[in-house]
Amino acid sequence: xxxxxxxxxxxxxxxxxxxxxxxxxxxxxxxxxxxxxxxxxxxxxxxxxxxxxxxxxxxxxxxxxxxxxxxxxxxxxxxxxxxxxxxxxxxxxxxxxxxxxxxxxxxxxxxxxxxxxxxxxxxxxxxxxxxxxxxxxxxxxxxxxxxxxxxxxxxxxxxxxxxxxxxxxxxxxxxxxxxxxxxxxxxxxxxxxxxxxxxxxxxxxxxxxxxxxxxxxxxxxxxxxxxxxxxxxxxxxxxxxxxxxxxxxxxxxxxxxxxxxxxxxxxxxxxxxxxxxxxxxxxxxxxxxxxxxxxxxxxxxxxxxx
Numbered sequence: 001x002x003x004x005x006x007x008x009x010x011x012x013x014x015x016x017x018x019x020x021x022x023x024x025x026x027x028x029x030x031x032x033x034x035x036x037x038x039x040x041x042x043x044x045x046x047x048x049x050x051x052x053x054x055x056x057x058x059x060x061x062x063x064x065x066x067x068x069x070x071x072x073x074x075x076x077x078x079x080x081x082x083x084x085x086x087x088x089x090x091x092x093x094x095x096x097x098x099x100x101x102x103x104x105x106x107x108x109x110x111x112x113x114x115x116x117x118x119x120x121x122x123x124x125x126x127x128x129x130x131x132x133x134x135x136x137x138x139x140x141x142x143x144x145x146x147x148x149x150x151x152x153x154x155x156x157x158x159x160x161x162x163x164x165x166x167x168x169x170x171x172x173x174x175x176x177x178x179x180x181x182x183x184x185x186x187x188x189x190x191x192x193x194x195x196x197x198x199x200x201x202x203x204x205x206x207x208x209x210x211x212x213x214x215x216x217x218x219x220x221x222x223x224x225x226x227x228x229x230x231x232x233x234x235x236x237x238x239x240x241x242x243x244x245x246x247x248x249x250x251x252x253x254x255x256x257x258x259x260x261x262x263x264x265x266x267x268x269x270x271x272x273x274x275x276x277x278x279x280x281x282x283x284x285x286x287x288x289x290x291x292x293x294x295x296x297x298x299x300x301x302x303x304x305x306x
Contacts (some may be wrong), residue, residue: 002185009207039276046219047273057262058273065277075274081255082263085170089259092174094233098226101181119189123182134246138163141247163248169256173244182230191225192218223300227293234289238282241265 043065045060069079069270108119128136140147141162149159162172193220203213219226241261243251251258260282267275 005079019026038278042273043276043280045273047271047276057151061273065271066281067283068274069278075100078255078258078263079278082258082260085256085258086260087171088242089173090234090237093177093237094230095269096174097178097181097184097233098229101184101229102188102222105185105192106182108185109189109192119185122185127180127185130242131246133176133179134243137243138247139170141176163257164250166253166256169248169252173247173257176247179244184233186220187225187229191222195221220301227297227300231290231293234293235286238286238289 044060044062046061046064068075070076091228099164104122108115108122139145141149141160143149143159143161143164146162148162160172161168163169199217199221200213203217208216239261240259244257244259245262248257251262260278263273264278264282267278
C-alpha cells in the first residue's frame with residue numbers, strides 16, 4: 001500500500017511532536033504515575049520498613065489501613081485530630097487570604113509613582129522557600145530570644161508564647177502565613193488589569209460611587225480569579241506541612257498543629273501501607289472539596305458567556 005507524501009508528512013509531524021514532549025511524558029510516567037500506582041497497591045498491605053521495593057510488602061490486609069482510622073483508638077485520635085487542625089486552618093486561612101490579597105491588589109492597582117516598588121516588596125516573601133521561611137520565623141518568634149518579643153518588651157507590652165503555647169500556636173501560624181499574600185496579589189493584579197475601563201467610565205457617567213463600582217463591577221468581573229484562588233487555596237492548605245515542621249519541629253504543643261500530612265509523614269517508615277492509605281484519603285478529600293467548589297460555581301462570570 002503506497003502512502004502519499006501528505007500522509008507521510010502528517011505522520012512525521014505527529015512523531016516529531018511526541019519526540020519533543022517525550023522527556024516530560026517519561027518524567028510524569030516514571031516519577032508521578034508509577035509512584036501513585038505503587039502507593040495505592042501498598043495501601044492494601046501491612047507494609048513495614050521497605051518502601052519503594054517490590055519485596056517485603058507484608059501481609060495483605062485489604063481495607064484495614066483505611067478502616068483503622070475509625071476502629072482503633074490510637075489511630076482514630078490522631079486521624080480526627082489532624083482532620084480538625086487541617087480543616088480549622090483551611091476555614092480561616094482560605095477566606096482570609098482571598099480577602100486580604102484582593103484588598104492588597106486593589107491598593108496596589110492604583111496608578112501612582114513608585115507603585116512597582118511596593119508591588120515588588122510585597123511579592124518578595126513569596127520567593128523564600130517554605131523551609132527557609134519556617135526557620136526564619138522560628139528565630140523571629142522565639143519566646144526567649146526572638147526579635148518580636150524583644151520589641152514587645154521594649155514597648156511595655158506582654159510577650160507572646162507564639163508556637164510554644166496551644167492557645168497561640170494556630171493564630172501565630174495564620175499570622176506568619178499572611179506574609180505570602182504577594183503570590184495571590186499578583187494574580188489579582190492581572191485580573192484587575194483585564195477589567196474593561198469602558199465599564200468603569202459608563203458607571204461614572206451614571207453616578208456610581210466607589211463602593212458601587214467595587215461590588216457591581218470589580219468583584220463580579222473578578223469571580224473567575226476568586227474561583228481559581230479558592231480551589232488552589234484549598235489544595236495548598238490541605239497539604240500544609242513544611243513550614244509548620246520548621247516552625248515548631250513537629251506537631252506543636254498538645255497536637256495543636258498536627259496537620260493531616262504530618263500524620264502521613266510520621267507513619268512513612270514503620271507503617272508505610274497505612275501512610276499510603278492516608279495519602280489516598282487526603283486525595284479523596286481534596287478531590288471532593290474541589291468537586292463541590294466547581295459544581296457550585298454558577299456565580300462565576302465569564303465574559304464570553306455574555
